[in-house]
Amino acid sequence: MILYEYPFNERIRTYLRLEHLFRRLGELVPREHPLDHHYALATLFEVMDVAARADLKSDVMKDLEKQKSVLNGYRGNPAIAEGVLDEVVGQLDACFAALNGQPGKAGQSLTENEWLMSIRSRIGIPGGTCEFDLPGYYAWQQLDAATRQADLGRWARCLGPLAESVHLLLKLLRDSGTAQKVMAVDGHFQQTLPQGRSFQLLRLRIDPALQLVPEISGNRLMVSVRLMRQEGSDRLQPSHENAGFELTLCS
Structure with a gap:
């Protein structure tokens, strides 16, 4: 099954983008080719760009505290395993403390590294990191893979608390939903959302x-899915067939 996710607000959209970037970074760093490590650095800079948003760190910390408050409300419930609850609350506390212990925005310490910032300023320019533009960077790429991996790990470490926090928040959010089987009639599905409940993520x-691609749109009142099919051209065309899929709404 192919999984598609659709965020209902800007905060969750940012979390999903960060998760995507952290996953890519995790794939690229263990590789050994200099080109993989070039794109690992580019990904690190992308994370810094997203994390530079002034209120991101405070948003994450507020969400960690909110989740802790919600979970503590389940204490005393006979259907809840206290040991598991304690473990998750402990993870939330650890993420909050690690993020709170970092001065400034996530990744701010990297901005003090002039060598990294010289690469960052040119990496968005087509061909801007050639050896004649950045000889020091070219020399770094000629080092052995283990040295480059150690450097990348050291630079990425300051983003670890943010990565762990986002991962935990998204896991708890995804676990809050219950999957349901639905049917798109004539290639289209629409569902009104219940009042008084705020959903944050659609899965x-x-x-x-089926070779169908869902185009998802939604707001606090309803969700809509249009199934598309790629025909001979590069463009997606609306499908007019009935097709089933699995839908999960997470709050």
């Missing part, structure tokens, strides 16, 4: 054998 799983 959609669809069988790849």
Whole structure:
């Protein structure tokens, strides 16, 4: 099944983008080719760009505290395992403390590294990191893979608390939803959302054998899914067939 996720607000959209970047960084750093490490650095700079938003760190910390408050409300419930609850609350506390212990924005310490910032200023220019532009960077790329991996790990470490916090918040959010089987009639599905409940994330799983691509839109009142099919051209065309998929709404 192919999983698609659709955020209902800007905060969750930012978290999903960060998670995407952290996953990419995690894939690239263990590799050994200099080109992989070039794109690992580019990804590190992308994370810094997203994390530079003034209120991101405070938003994450508020969400950690909110989740802790919600979970503590389950104490005394016979259907809840206290040991598991304590473990998750402990993880939230650890993430909050690690993030709170960092001065300034996430990744701010990297901005004090002039060598890294010289690469960052040119990496967005087509071909801007050639050896004649950045000989020091070119020399770094010629080092052995273990040295480059150690450097990348050291630079990425200051973003670890943010990565762990975002990962935990998204896991708790995803776990809050219950999957339901639905049917798109004539290639279209629409569902009114219940009043008084604020959903933050939609998750959609669809069988790849159907060769259909969902175009999702939504707000606090309803969600809509239009199934598309890629025909001979590069453009997606609306499908007019009935097709089932799995839908999860997370709050």
